[in-house]
Amino acid sequence: MAQNPHIGVVKALVLLPLVVVFLWTVAAKLWGRPVSPSQIRALVALLLAFYLAATAFLGLFWMSRMELPVFDWHYLMGYGLLLVALWHLWLEWPQLLRFFSRLREERHLKWFLLAAGGSGAVALSAVFGGLELFQLRREEPASLQAGSAAPTPVPPVFPTAVPHVVGPAGVSPGPSGFAKSEARQAVAYMARESSASLGGLVRRGLFFGPKVASLRNVGGKTLIPLPPPLVQVGTGLPGALGWLSRPSAPRCGACPLAELATLLFAANGVTEVRRLGGETVYLRAAPSAGALYPVEVYLVNVGAGELAPGVYVYVPQEHGLLPVAGAYDARAWARALGFSEGAVVSGPVVVFTTVFQRTVWKYGSRSYRYVVLDAxxxxxxxxxxxxxxxxxVEVTPFFADPEVEALVGLSPDEEGVVAVGVFGRLPGEPRLLPAFSEVRVTGDWEREELTRLSHRLTRWQWTEGEPWVWQPRWVATAASGHGPDLLQLIKNRRSYRRFSPQPLSSGQLATLLSRLEPMAALVPGGTGVEVRAVVVRDEALSPGVYRWWPGEGGLQLVKSGSFGRALYRAGFSQELLERAAAAVVFSLDEQTLASTFGRRGFRVGLLATGMLGEVVYLAAGEVGLRACGVGAFADNELSALLELPEGTSPVYLVALGKE
Structure with a gap:
C-alpha cells in the first residue's frame, strides 16, 4: 500500500519554522550582521513555545474531538518540539556544565543525583506496579502454543447421522472437553490482550509498523466503471429488517448491474470528500475507527448479467471494479463455503476482508477489534x-479460510476474510455445515503482532467429522414503522460528537433498541452479544444502567444513578461521552461464543457486534438522533460501571444524543 500522499507536505509545513530560523541566521552572517547568542536563545524560546502550544492545541482540541486525520500533525509537531528542545539543550550546555561544577564544588552533587535517581526509581515502581494492577499475566492456553503445521484441508463430509443444531436450545458444534476449555481460554486471551490497559500497551509495544493508505492504489490500471447507485431503495430500516425476519417474494435471476453497484456502494462507497488537516479524506457509507477504512469488498461474479466471470475488487474512490482474478470455479466456491458435495454456487458472492496494517499502524493491539467491527x-x-x-442473500462467517483466501488471491498475513455474502439463499434458511477444525499457531506467537495473531487463531478449515446445522433464531414479530428511506439513512450517516444537552425524547431509545432484534436473531454470534444502555438524560427513563433483553423483555434497570461522568472517565475523557444523553454498550459472552464456535467465536462475536452497531447508527437517524461509535475505553472501568460478570467483555459502545 502506498504511503499517504500528503504526508510530505505536512512534514514540510511542520519543519518550516525551523528552516526559516536557520536560513535567517545563515543570511544574517553572510550579510556581516551575525545573530547574537541572546537573539538565538530568544528565537529558540519562541520556537519551543510555538511547538509546545501547537502540540497541546492539537491534543486538547482536535484529538480529543476525534478529528483523527490531524494525527499526522500531532505527532510531527511532537517531533518538532523534541528537535527544538535538543537545540535548546545544546545552547545551554555551558550553563549546565557550570551548574553541575558548582554543585560538585559545594558537595551537593551527590544529593542532587540521589534525588534524581530516587525520583526515577519511584516513577519506574509506579509504572511496573501499574502493570500488576491493570493486568496480571496469566497462563496462556495450550492451544496457542507452537505445534505441528495445519493438516491438509479435506472436502466437506456429510454422513447420514442426525447433525447437531445451533439455535436457542441446540447442541453446540464447537469443541468439547479439554478442547472446549482451551477455546474459552483462547477467546479470553484475545479479549484480554486487546483490552486497553497499561500492561498490554507495554508488553505489545508502542510502534506497529508503517502507516498505509486507506485506499487501494489503482494508478494506471483499467477499471470497470459502475452505474451510479440508486437514489432510493423504496423502504425504510423497519421494512428491510422486516424482510430479513420474514422474507416474502424473493427475487431470482441475475442481479442488475445498477443494483449490484448500489449494494457495493452501501457497503463501502464514498459518501463525502473532505479536507481535514491537509489530507483528503474519503468518508464512506459505513463508519470506521479513526477513518482508516480497512475493509475491502470483493465481488465474485458467476458470469450472469453484464459482467464477465471472475473476481473483482470494489474501488470506492472511483466507484468502479478492478479485476483481480479471471477464473470462477463454482464447485471450489461451494467447497470453500461448506456446501454439500455436488453443490455449486450459482449466484454472485461478495467477500468482505480487512487489510490489517491500515488500522494496526495506529491502534496496535486494539486493532483486531476495530477491523472486524468495521467489517x-x-x-x-x-x-x-x-x-x-x-x-x-445469506451473510455468513462460516467458511474455510485458506480456500477462500486462495480463490480471491489474498495474502493471509496482510488481509483476512471476515464474512461472505451468497446470493440466492434466504437469510433465515437452516444450513448444513461440515465439521471444522482450527489451524494451530506455530512459531513464536508471543512475539507476533496481535491483530494478525488473532485472525490466525480464528481461522477454520473443513475436516472429517459429524456435520452440524446453523439454525437462525426466528423473530416472532417483524419491525414496524416506515421512516426515512434506508439508502438515504446510509448516505447521510455520520459519526456526530457535539451533542446538545437535550434529553432523549420519550420512546426514542426503546424504538432504537427494538431495531436490533431481527439482526441479533439472524446473524451468527448474535446470541453471544449482550446489550446494555447507560441512560444519562431521557424524558421517560430514569438515569442508570439498563440491560436490554430481546423479545418482550425490553429494558431492565440494573442500577440507578447518574453515570455520565463515570462513562466519560471510562472512555478516556472523550468529550463526546461527556455530552452524550445515552450510550448503547455491546459486550461479548466469551463462554457462549467459545463453546459454540471455538476460537472463532471471538471473530464471530465482533462481527455480530459491528452489524448491531450499524443498526444502532441507522436507527438513530431514523428516530432523529445522532450517534458516534466508540471503541477506545478502559475495559476494566467500563466493566465495573456496567457490572459485567466475569467472562463478559465490553467491546463497543455507540454514544447517542440530539444535535
Missing part, C-alpha cells in the same frame, strides 16, 4: 440494502 458495519449495510431490494 460488521459494512456487512450490515450490504445485507439491509439487499433485503430492501428483496434479494435473497
Amino acid at each position: 460488521g458495519h459494512a456487512v450490515a449495510n450490504f445485507w439491509l440494502v439487499a433485503s430492501a431490494l428483496s434479494w435473497p
Whole structure:
C-alpha cells in the first residue's frame, strides 16, 4: 500500500519554522550582521513555545474531538518540539556544565543525583506496579502454543447421522472437553490482550509498523466503471429488517448491474470528500475507527448479467471494479463455503476482508477489534440494502479460510476474510455445515503482532467429522414503522460528537433498541452479544444502567444513578461521552461464543457486534438522533460501571444524543 500522499507536505509545513530560523541566521552572517547568542536563545524560546502550544492545541482540541486525520500533525509537531528542545539543550550546555561544577564544588552533587535517581526509581515502581494492577499475566492456553503445521484441508463430509443444531436450545458444534476449555481460554486471551490497559500497551509495544493508505492504489490500471447507485431503495430500516425476519417474494435471476453497484456502494462507497488537516479524506457509507477504512469488498461474479466471470475488487474512490482474478470455479466456491458435495454456487458472492496494517499502524493491539467491527458495519449495510431490494442473500462467517483466501488471491498475513455474502439463499434458511477444525499457531506467537495473531487463531478449515446445522433464531414479530428511506439513512450517516444537552425524547431509545432484534436473531454470534444502555438524560427513563433483553423483555434497570461522568472517565475523557444523553454498550459472552464456535467465536462475536452497531447508527437517524461509535475505553472501568460478570467483555459502545 502506498504511503499517504500528503504526508510530505505536512512534514514540510511542520519543519518550516525551523528552516526559516536557520536560513535567517545563515543570511544574517553572510550579510556581516551575525545573530547574537541572546537573539538565538530568544528565537529558540519562541520556537519551543510555538511547538509546545501547537502540540497541546492539537491534543486538547482536535484529538480529543476525534478529528483523527490531524494525527499526522500531532505527532510531527511532537517531533518538532523534541528537535527544538535538543537545540535548546545544546545552547545551554555551558550553563549546565557550570551548574553541575558548582554543585560538585559545594558537595551537593551527590544529593542532587540521589534525588534524581530516587525520583526515577519511584516513577519506574509506579509504572511496573501499574502493570500488576491493570493486568496480571496469566497462563496462556495450550492451544496457542507452537505445534505441528495445519493438516491438509479435506472436502466437506456429510454422513447420514442426525447433525447437531445451533439455535436457542441446540447442541453446540464447537469443541468439547479439554478442547472446549482451551477455546474459552483462547477467546479470553484475545479479549484480554486487546483490552486497553497499561500492561498490554507495554508488553505489545508502542510502534506497529508503517502507516498505509486507506485506499487501494489503482494508478494506471483499467477499471470497470459502475452505474451510479440508486437514489432510493423504496423502504425504510423497519421494512428491510422486516424482510430479513420474514422474507416474502424473493427475487431470482441475475442481479442488475445498477443494483449490484448500489449494494457495493452501501457497503463501502464514498459518501463525502473532505479536507481535514491537509489530507483528503474519503468518508464512506459505513463508519470506521479513526477513518482508516480497512475493509475491502470483493465481488465474485458467476458470469450472469453484464459482467464477465471472475473476481473483482470494489474501488470506492472511483466507484468502479478492478479485476483481480479471471477464473470462477463454482464447485471450489461451494467447497470453500461448506456446501454439500455436488453443490455449486450459482449466484454472485461478495467477500468482505480487512487489510490489517491500515488500522494496526495506529491502534496496535486494539486493532483486531476495530477491523472486524468495521467489517460488521459494512456487512450490515450490504445485507439491509439487499433485503430492501428483496434479494435473497445469506451473510455468513462460516467458511474455510485458506480456500477462500486462495480463490480471491489474498495474502493471509496482510488481509483476512471476515464474512461472505451468497446470493440466492434466504437469510433465515437452516444450513448444513461440515465439521471444522482450527489451524494451530506455530512459531513464536508471543512475539507476533496481535491483530494478525488473532485472525490466525480464528481461522477454520473443513475436516472429517459429524456435520452440524446453523439454525437462525426466528423473530416472532417483524419491525414496524416506515421512516426515512434506508439508502438515504446510509448516505447521510455520520459519526456526530457535539451533542446538545437535550434529553432523549420519550420512546426514542426503546424504538432504537427494538431495531436490533431481527439482526441479533439472524446473524451468527448474535446470541453471544449482550446489550446494555447507560441512560444519562431521557424524558421517560430514569438515569442508570439498563440491560436490554430481546423479545418482550425490553429494558431492565440494573442500577440507578447518574453515570455520565463515570462513562466519560471510562472512555478516556472523550468529550463526546461527556455530552452524550445515552450510550448503547455491546459486550461479548466469551463462554457462549467459545463453546459454540471455538476460537472463532471471538471473530464471530465482533462481527455480530459491528452489524448491531450499524443498526444502532441507522436507527438513530431514523428516530432523529445522532450517534458516534466508540471503541477506545478502559475495559476494566467500563466493566465495573456496567457490572459485567466475569467472562463478559465490553467491546463497543455507540454514544447517542440530539444535535
